[in-house]
Amino acid sequence: MTSGDILHMRRAIALAARGLGGTSPNPVVGCVVLDSSGEIAGEGFHAYAGGPHAEVVALREAGGRARGGTAYVTLEPCDHTGRTGPCTAALLEAGVARVVVAVSDPNPKAAGGAATLRRHGVVVDEGVLTAEAEEVNAAWLTFVRAGRPYVTWKFAATVDGRSAAEDGTSQWITSPEARADVHLLRAASDAVVAGIGTVLADDPRLTARVPTPSRAAPVLRVVVDPGARTPATARVLDDEAPTLVAVAEDAAVPAHLSRHAVRLPRVPGGIDLHALLAELHGRQVVSVMVEGGPTLAGAFLREGLVDRVVGYLAPALLGAGPAALGAAGVSTITGIHRLEFAEATPVGPDLKLVLRPKSPVSPEPTLSPEPTVPPRSSGRTSPKES
Secondary structure, X not given: OOHHHHHHHHHHXXXXXXXXXXXXXXXXXXXXXXXXXXXXXXXXXXOOOOOOOHHHHHHHHHHHHHOOOEEEEEEOOOOOOOOOOOHHHHHXXXXXXXXXXXXXXXXXXXXXXXXXXXXXXXXXXXXXXXXXHHHHOHHHHXXXXXXXXXXXEXXXXXXXXXXXXXXXXXXXXXXXXXXXXHHHHHHOOOEEEEEHHHHHHHOOOXXXXXXXXXXXXXXXXXXXXXXXXXXXXXXXXXXXXXXXXXXXXXXXXOXXXXXXXXXXXXXXXXXXXXXXXXXXXXXXXXXXXXXXXXXXXXXXXXXXXXXXXXXXXXXXXXXXXXXXXHHHOOOOHHHOOOEEEEEEEEEOOEEEXXXXXXXXXXOOXXXXXXXXXXXXXXXXXXXXXX
């Protein structure tokens, strides 16, 4: 691995990131093609499912200059025909002499590209900037390797961790800039999940109200509602985006929920979240954003089903009021949820923190509790932003 390999692969990773939010259920992929003299001849990324793959876009830009050159690809070139042809065939037809790969394809249907290229005399080097390439493709890799969607839990709070005041009010804890960033986060997800307590307390829309990337469908809204209590007037049932209401298998489902409801196994306290994620995986949902109150977030954390935490901290103090996890938090230090900082970015006057679990959390029996009394606040920045 040379300094040039690192430079060009890093550029390919940056290109791949441009496809985030638009490629599901496909991965994000970036490609840089050099000519035989080492000059960049073409660049490309996969922009939307069904569209040309990154290699094809870059090769088209490179034209005849690709012959004898090198292609840097963030994910092993596919070796099968799906909605588009195999990228291995495109690379061979273009006469590329060397291919540098960051991540081997874990999808058995598409894997094998490196071996095919080598059989045809192409030099293939693998494992360049693997960690960085896996980071940008974390959602899809989790979808394939773990057989479930990638889960992000988002919360907003004061710097002392309060998501609302003691009287339950929660408007404008964070800034307009932070609230706008949340909508970008939603737009980059395939589904937004909230609990019934949030729906009853705040009546959110759960839509991404920003220009969204190219995608096959709008962001799916999911309500975890074991008792099928979502009212017919709930804004989450409007026609702005599709909605799935996860109810317990023994729940009495009212007529207004019949076209939205999916029945899932009931467990003590609520719905089996593993079953919910399996259902979403079957619907080709690659990434999930968990919003709403602390009860649902705590259930996902206890089950070890949170892959990323995004927190928006306002430079403000309340000193009292519900915390981001509230009663769903752990009661002893031995059960603490250890996280690692991945990113800290100012967003307006607020601070956006991106964290990841340090180690898997041992599952506990309680999964998605159904509160008997809806919480006054969902812990979001404002009911109006929902």
